[in-house]
Every structure is written in structure tokens, then in C-alpha cells.
Amino acid sequence: MGAVNQTTISEFILLGLSDDPALQPFIFTLFLSIYLITTIGNLLIILAVCSDSQLHTPMYFFLCNLSFNDICLINTTIPKMLWNIQGENQTITYTGCLSQVCLILNFAGMENCLLVVMAYDRYVAICKPLKYTAIMNQYLCVMLLLFSLFLSIAHALFHTLMVMLLSFCTEIKIPHFFCELAQIIRLACSDNFINYVLIYTVSVLFFGVPVFGIILSYINILSSVLRMSSLGGKYKAFSTCGSHLSVVSLFYSTGFGVHISSAFTDSPRKTVVASVMYTVVTQMLNPFIYSLRNKEMKKAFRKITSRIPFLL
Template identity: 65%
Template sequence: MKAKNQSAIEFLLLGLSEDLGLQPILFGLFLSIYLVTVLGNLLIILAISSDSHLHTPMYFFISNLSFTDVCFSTSTVPKMLVNIQQQSRTISYTACLTQVYFVLVFAGLENFLLSAMAYDRYIAICNPLRYTFIMNPCLCVLATLFSLFISSVDALLHCLMLLRLSFCEDLEIPHFFCELDQVIKLSCSNTLLNNILVYTVTSVLGGVPLLGIIFSYIKIASSVLRMPSTEGKYKAFSTCGSHLSVVSLFYGTAFGVYISTAVTDSSRKTAVASVMYTVVPSMMNPFIYSLRNRDMKEALKKLTSQIPFLL
């Protein structure tokens, strides 16, 4: 089978359904989800930046997580909306690799930020007297920049490995965005090195932060259970509630997609399942942090009172 010139390659994003009658419904649904995601996360960022009481390490990471959620959603949903609106499924080779890059960057960054937030809660509960010293602004900024650097290097490495692949016929991607694994499957050249890289990096960069989160919460639970006051226990656990909800949503949906991929041969069902980890967590995070956090509620009330058109 003859390989195509890379500059002439165009992939086809099959989306979630080929039913033309469903396209307007999907367009309206995902446009609504995207707008809620962007507006909700921007409100969180504005509320935190405008309230000096929230200029703490925990809210610094929350604001960065909200920014990451906006970017993560923007890297996938707008292209899907454009394709539905124009009734076109094509995406160029360059655009596809660009999408792969940014999806990997922001997915990786969210993974690291959740781990950093777990460490922040661990220090706040298990070592409160040294919290200000350990979780200083310099450390928070360095942790965020380091997370971004590692995620960017990881994404760049995967994209460089994609550049060595040749693509022939049948360039249909059964997803609404260019997912790395699906692009690799379309190659007509040897993809052994690509697959080894994917499994190795996913295990390390995905497993290490997750283990860090689990370790942090084991230590937190152990410390809280030793507290003599019931009120103290409740207060300690309540500060972790929002983060635990976000962690459960992010990793739960990701593992759900992995399991669905393993048990079903239907690529279309896998594409539908992938919506759960690419779109839903980014939309739900602002609600989790605003509804379960009293300080955030107060900050949002102050912000909306200062902006007449939000009343």
C-alpha cells in the first residue's frame, strides 16, 4: 500500500454520530457545554483574582486548574462544532497533530495540578504549623511551571514520534477529535515504538501523580482520625471535599473510558465514552468548587455584585 505525502493528508473525524438528524442536537448540546465550561471557569478565575482572601496556594492551584480546563475544552470542542456547522469532517495533517499536542499538554497539566493540590491539602492538615513556609508562592509557581514543562515535553515527544509514521488509505478517526491512540492505529508503518512510548509515559506520568494523590489522602485520613474533636475532623475533611470530587471525576471518567475500550470493539461507543473525560470534568469543576466551598461562594457573590450585567 503506497504511503501518502504528509502535506496532502487529511483525516476524517467521524464524530459521535453519522445521523444527520442528530447533528443540530449535538451542535446545540456541545455549544451549551462549551459556553458553560468557559464562562464557569472564567468566573472562578475572576473571583479568585479579585478577592485577596483567596490569594492562597489552594486557590492559586484552583485558578490554574480552571484555566487548564478552558484550554483543554477549547482544544477539542470548537473544531467539532465547526465540522458540524459546515457539514465537513476533514482535518488537515498539521491541524490534527496540533490538536494531539494541545490535548496531551492540558490533560497532563490537569493531572499534575490535581497532584499538587493533594500535596497542598496534605501539608495544610498534617503539618499546619509549617504550611506557610512550605507552600510559599515561589514553590507554587515553580510546581505549576514544572508541570507545564513536563506536559509540553511529553506532548512534543509524542508528536515527533507521529511525524515518523506513514499514512495510507482509510484515514477515518472514530472520534470527534484527533486522539493519539486513534491516529497511531491509522498508520501503515511500524508503530511498535509509538505504542511502547504511549504505555510507558502513561504509566509514569499518569501513575506517579495518582500514587501521590493516594499517598497524600492516606496520610490525611490517618491524621484526621487521630483528632480528638469531631468538629475538627469535619472541618479537615470538608477542606478536601471539593478536591476529592474533582479527582474522582477526572480519574473515574478516564478509567471508565479505558475499561469501555477494553470490553467493546465499537470505536463509536469508545468515542461517546471519551466525552466523559474530555468535556464533562471541565464543565463540572466550576460547579464543584463553587457549590461545595463557602469562601468561593462569597467571592462569587462579591464578583457578581460588581458586574451589573451578571445580575
């Protein structure tokens, strides 16, 4: 007998990071600090790129969009979490939960696409420097951004629509601080096998192909750098790729860590902790990685701070 459709439920319950009341003030303060640091840090990168004409290049154009995407991603999770802690209310509406799923998938997918586009930009800059301006023209940069946005939205809507076909019964508690796709599917009382198959199949394609593209780009970059005779040229090439490689390693290692941990552990809490890394910590560290390892960004930040008297 098939499951009766119970998708008329009005809300889910987000259990958060801990059920200990004594830890809630600490969690609230910690995540509020992370939220403010992430938002301000990424806004400073956007401001620096927009205000400095020397940074109006394809690399910083994509970095600016990456920072904006990071702000959007962290705004889909932490504000609701802080609101629930402050109001001592763990509920989220059914519509709000599906909207959160869709937005998280969209912005995480967009970050995935932007990282591979940035890898291609570095490949062209180092392997084909004489043709860089002609290849990475304004039209191509905009088209790559729009294509990334299209793929991300399509990926997010596909999974969200598949979740809407599921039936939910009385178990509506989500052991997470946001509506994570796998946790929502796990709560379904109808057959969710197809959803699981689609999650892993589409994830392999949507995230695996970009990872392969990034690896291929850096294999060619490394090959070109090793053929350089100048030590200064080698150092400059590696320095321009260092920040991007750090962000790539952080994003994909934590993201894959979540899926691996969810596959080999029965503890939802461990999966939640792993999810914090790729949905919160990565977005917070990105501005530091790009500002600390990039001389041009440091100059742009100094120009901004010099215009603000109270920061002198």
C-alpha cells in the same frame, strides 16, 4: 517489505459522534451549551480568585490555574467540532490534527499534574499546619506550576513526534470528534507496535505516579484527621478536601475508563462516548464542584454578582 511513507496526506476525516444528519442540530446545540457553560464557569472562578484577596492562597492559586487549563483543554476540541457540524465539513488538516493531539495531551497532562500538586497542598495544610506558610511559599508554588508545565509539554511533544514518524495510507477516517492519539496510531499503515508500547508505558508513569502520590497524600491526611479530637476540626479538614477528591475521582475514573473501554471493546463509538467524559464533562463540572462545596468561593461569587446590577 516495509510500508511506503505516505505521511504527505493533507487531511483526516473526523466522523464525529454520529453519522445521522438528523442528530447533528441536537449535538451542535448540546456541545455549544457545554462549551459556554464550561468557559463562563471557569472564567468566573478565575475572576473570583483574582478579585478576592482572601483567596490569594496556594490552594486557590492552583485552582485558578486548573480553571484556566480546563478552558484551554475544551477549546482544543469543541470549537473545531462545532465548526465541522455547522459547515457540514468533517475534515481537519494533517498539521491541525497533530497540533490537536499535542495540545490535548499537554492540557490533559497539565490537569494531571495540577491535581497531584493540589493534593500535596492539602497534605501540607492538614498534616503540617504550623509549617504550611513556610513550606507552601510563593516560590515553591511557582516552581511546582512551572515543573508541571514542563512535564506536560515534554509528554505531549514526545508522543506527537512519535506519531510524525508513522506512515499513513488511504484510510484517513477517524471515528472520533477530535484527533485522539490512539485512534491516529490505529490508522497507520506502518508498524505501530512501538507507539502502542510507548503509550501504555509512558501513560503508566506519567499518570500512574501522580495517582499514587494522590493516594499517598490522602492516606496521610486521613490518618491525621482521625487523630483529631475535635469534630469541628475533622469536618473542616474533610470539607477542604471534598472538592478536590470529587474532581480527582471524576477525572481519573473517566480517563481510565476510556483506556479500559478501548482495550476491551471493538466499537470505536463506545470509546468516543467515554472520551467525552474526561475531555468535556469533567471540565464543565469542575466549577460547580468547587463553587457548591466551598463557602469561600460562594462568598467570592456573591461579591462578583453584587457588582453586576442586572444579576440582582
